[in-house]
Amino acid sequence: MQSDLDYIKEQLQKLEERMLKEVELRKQLISDIQQEQQDSARNLIHYLTLRNEDIRELQDLLHIYGLSSLASSESHIHRQLQAINERLGRFYSEEELDICTYPFSKLKIGEKSRMLFGQKKETYIPYLMVTFDSSFANDYAMVKNLLQNGMNVARINCAHDDEATWSKMINQLKKACTATGLDCKIYMDLAGPKIRTKILGKGKHKGKAKIREGQLIWLAENSGDFDKEEIVISPNEKGIIPMLKKGDRVFIDDGLIRCMVEKIKKDRVGIRVIRISSSKGQIKAEKGINFPDTMLQISSLTEFDKSCLPFIVENADLIGYSFVKTAEDIRQLRSELQNLAQNYPSLIIKIETPEAVKNLPSLLLEGMKEKALGLMIARGDLAVEIGFERMGEIQEEILWICEAAHIPVVWATQVLESLHKVGMATRSEITDAGHAAMAECVMINKGEYTIEVMETLRDIVQRTSTHRIKKRFTFRPLRIAERFFNPENLMP
Incomplete structure (x- = not known):
């Protein structure tokens, strides 16, 4: 034997x-x-x-x-x-x-992190990326405060505002960097395809339409000859409607409204409202739409994105590539960037679709044709696309595979979200923030309590990082053990 x-x-x-x-x-x-x-x-x-x-x-x-x-x-x-x-x-x-x-x-991933995100003082605390609000363009004090509280990367989302506003944000940041002597990288996110609700029928003028569970509503590219009482929504991107098939799920507003394709017609698709997880029961304009069962054959790099590239190449250190699905998407962006400059911003690929998860190894290997590559786990859209119950598993798998490739990771979306919006974090958000220590960089969204979020996050991660490096647990002395072996606790 x-x-x-x-x-x-x-x-x-x-x-x-x-x-x-x-x-x-x-x-x-x-x-x-x-x-x-x-x-x-x-x-x-x-x-x-x-x-x-x-x-x-x-x-x-x-x-x-x-x-x-x-x-x-x-x-x-x-x-x-x-x-x-x-x-x-x-x-x-x-x-x-x-x-x-x-x-x-360990040396490799440290070098790549510094190439992307710059230098930082505290080794065990991830880099902090802060999303800039439009108001920051005219708020030097806030920008300086963020910098002094540990902001390493300033994020500008090209889906919002315009070049004039972006320029003001960058000028405020550079002014604050000069005044404080602190360094901060500029990260600019390409908007990608804007698959968002546009109300064409009933409720168009109010920008919202009342719906109920079991109701049949329509997806179409234009209002056509619909009855005036019918609810018609456009996904705001051409070519999506013909790709849908019966049984495909359609999620609206981060999955709060869940529908299923029931009827297919020449220029429209009927979707049945299966569940509404909101007390208001309405569809608003400019809310995201996800098609988790549909292979959308639309380009990740839009014409609007291409129009933004000259500004990004001139002003940014990092460029975020939204809705990447295949290695060909990366090759397409690289070609556009090479036409603009020999030295262009480092690439951060955003994982937010099932296709991106499926193709992750090929995306990394294609991206590794660059000297430094980063990856963002865009947990908002990704959770809606793959299902919230799978998010914990998938984000761990992405972290493991990126660690194997020595690729720095940005942990993004809804980090301490409640604290950011209402001033108090939930217990589960505290635990989630602790997991952020496994990534090289953590992204903070816009909100009223940005400074408080940064302070809380640093405190949580400081504590967590003494117990763990990435997913490898380390053993520092535990206070519980110290108290147990204290001579005063020995029984007489």
């Missing part, structure tokens, strides 16, 4: 052989990547090879024998496997040992 240790050795050898084989098969792909990114690309492929297997039985045995179970080794997975083999008596030559060790990978 095969001993446990023989089984472990055999399984580890098979895993290593698969890892090396998969990298060899993609030799040309890796050679096309920036030289500084090639070791990271190989580690990504090694990790994906491992995660294509069920190794739970092997992990249990490794743990029983006091060996690494390969968990929390995303950033250096092949070298970790080799280290286990060495403990079991296997010899590797210097040439065989993978260069991607834990210290090497």
